[in-house]
Amino acid sequence: MTNTFENLGKEKRQRIINAALEEFAQHGFEEASTNRIVKKAGIGKGMLFYYFNNKQDLYYYLVNYCFDLLHNKYLPQINLNEPDLIERYRKATVSKFSFYKEHPNVFNFLGTIMLADGDLLTEDVQEKLDHLRKVGYDLVYNNLDYSRFRADIDSEKAMELIKWALEGYQQQVLANFKGEKMMDIDLDQLSNDFGDYLDVLKTAFYK
Amino acid sequence: MTNTFENLGKEKRQRIINAALEEFAQHGFEEASTNRIVKKAGIGKGMLFYYFNNKQDLYYYLVNYCFDLLHNKYLPQINLNEPDLIERYRKATVSKFSFYKEHPNVFNFLGTIMLADGDLLTEDVQEKLDHLRKVGYDLVYNNLDYSRFRADIDSEKAMELIKWALEGYQQQVLANFKGEKMMDIDLDQLSNDFGDYLDVLKTAFYK
DNA sequence: AACTACGTAGACCACCGTGGTCAACAATAT
DNA sequence: ATATTGTTGACCACGGTGGTCTACGTAGTT
Numbered sequence: 001m002t003n004t005f006e007n008l009g010k011e012k013r014q015r016i017i018n019a020a021l022e023e024f025a026q027h028g029f030e031e032a033s034t035n036r037i038v039k040k041a042g043i044g045k046g047m048l049f050y051y052f053n054n055k056q057d058l059y060y061y062l063v064n065y066c067f068d069l070l071h072n073k074y075l076p077q078i079n080l081n082e083p084d085l086i087e088r089y090r091k092a093t094v095s096k097f098s099f100y101k102e103h104p105n106v107f108n109f110l111g112t113i114m115l116a117d118g119d120l121l122t123e124d125v126q127e128k129l130d131h132l133r134k135v136g137y138d139l140v141y142n143n144l145d146y147s148r149f150r151a152d153i154d155s156e157k158a159m160e161l162i163k164w165a166l167e168g169y170q171q172q173v174l175a176n177f178k179g180e181k182m183m184d185i186d187l188d189q190l191s192n193d194f195g196d197y198l199d200v201l202k203t204a205f206y207k
Numbered sequence: 208m209t210n211t212f213e214n215l216g217k218e219k220r221q222r223i224i225n226a227a228l229e230e231f232a233q234h235g236f237e238e239a240s241t242n243r244i245v246k247k248a249g250i251g252k253g254m255l256f257y258y259f260n261n262k263q264d265l266y267y268y269l270v271n272y273c274f275d276l277l278h279n280k281y282l283p284q285i286n287l288n289e290p291d292l293i294e295r296y297r298k299a300t301v302s303k304f305s306f307y308k309e310h311p312n313v314f315n316f317l318g319t320i321m322l323a324d325g326d327l328l329t330e331d332v333q334e335k336l337d338h339l340r341k342v343g344y345d346l347v348y349n350n351l352d353y354s355r356f357r358a359d360i361d362s363e364k365a366m367e368l369i370k371w372a373l374e375g376y377q378q379q380v381l382a383n384f385k386g387e388k389m390m391d392i393d394l395d396q397l398s399n400d401f402g403d404y405l406d407v408l409k410t411a412f413y414k
Numbered sequence: 415a416a417c418t419a420c421g422t423a424g425a426c427c428a429c430c431g432t433g434g435t436c437a438a439c440a441a442t443a444t
Numbered sequence: 445a446t447a448t449t450g451t452t453g454a455c456c457a458c459g460g461t462g463g464t465c466t467a468c469g470t471a472g473t474t
Contacts (some may be wrong), residue, residue, distance in 0.1 A: 044423035161372045168371020200364045204411040251452040
């Protein structure tokens with residue numbers, strides 16, 4: 001309600017946000033513990049309820065915080081004008097990991113939100129989630145040039161396979177750099193390695 | 208300890224096992240609730256601790272139960288003599304879903320085990336897990352015939368891509384048939400759909 | 415120095431769900 | 445009729461819960 005929390009020093013505010021994001025991502029809303037949050041954040045118990053009215057308010061604050069970041073820093077980087085599926089995916093993947101590297105907890109938290117009880121989320125949050133899903137869908141299915149595919153290949157099926165393969169690649173990367181290791185990831189190297197795989201895909205599927 | 212539980216009627220025993228597997232899979236060991244387990248299983252609280260000494264014993268029983276099933280019903284179906292990656296994967300995938308359909312909770316439970324705290328699992332369980340991982344690895348990397356790949360394609364990279372694509376397919380299927388819906392899955396249909404994708408892969412990557 | 419206003423910590427609260435027990439009783443076997 | 449086994453759920457001490465409140469530190473103003 002008050003803007004006390006917003007006026008906090010940047011470092012401290014960020015510490016609290018990260019601690020809370022981590023706790024909610026790990027345990028979900030119900031089983032998340034405010035005691036653990038304040039311990040992780042290194043603040044007194046009272047302060048959390050001084051900044052936020054209650055656990056729910058904190059949760060909603062985080063939800064909005066994550067969506068704002070997403071809308072300001074990540075989504076604008078996605079370019080649906082690129083007609084080539086593989087190129088589009090290359091750029092989107094690098095953007096994604098770049099965002100992930102900078103805000104490791106945000107993605108984890110949003111991931112759990114997507115699976116959360118519907119009745120926990122207000123309608124406007126649901127709409128934001130739907131928008132997010134739509135972007136993910138458009139990224140892979142909208143406004144693409146199919147003409148590059150080989151004639152003897154079903155381009156619809158090929159696209160699905162490509163999508164899965166690239167998401168498989170992303171998962172493998174995430175498995176290696178999970179959690180705190182995320183900051184160690186080398187985006188240039190990722191981009192290169194990824195490019196190698198994309199070249200193989202092009203050779204296999206394109207004319 | 209005693210064999211009281213084993214002498215139970217098959218239906219009742221299975222009800223308890225399923226309730227417990229589900230609870231542990233959903234909440235992990237620490238946050239799993241014995242109260243919820245007995246409620247789901249439809250038995251009195253006392254019985255659970257009459258059959259098992261404590262929560263841990265129940266957990267270990269389930270672990271062994273799952274591994275036994277896996278070793279008797281699933282692993283023998285995997286055939287590493289098939290030299291063609293795609294064919295091998297086709298058979299393994301059908302086996303996997305067939306097992307999954309019959310024992311939906313077992314896979315979920317084993318999945319959480321793999322991520323569980325190491326100190327929760329005894330050494331022999333760790334060994335069984337390692338064995339399982341090795342089988343998964345061998346399935347994709349051992350004793351395969353690379354000679355079918357096109358000459359202008361890096362067969363190592365191609366194999367990785369194929370693996371990811373097929374696992375992506377599996378994940379999509381699982382997303383559709385999660386939980387109780389698993390029993391609705393049509394294995395023949397799955398096998399056909401999957402075959403279509405495999406054909407596309409063959410056209411793209413093989414000579 | 416005195417006063418005010420905000421920031422901060424953590425002891426404390428009533429409450430609830432926990433793993434586990436146990437006395438009472440039902441069912442079955444001898 | 446008796447002994448054995450199967451079964452239930454009220455009950456227990458306990459630990460962790462979200463949230464409160466008092467006491468204190470700090471900084472600015474007069």
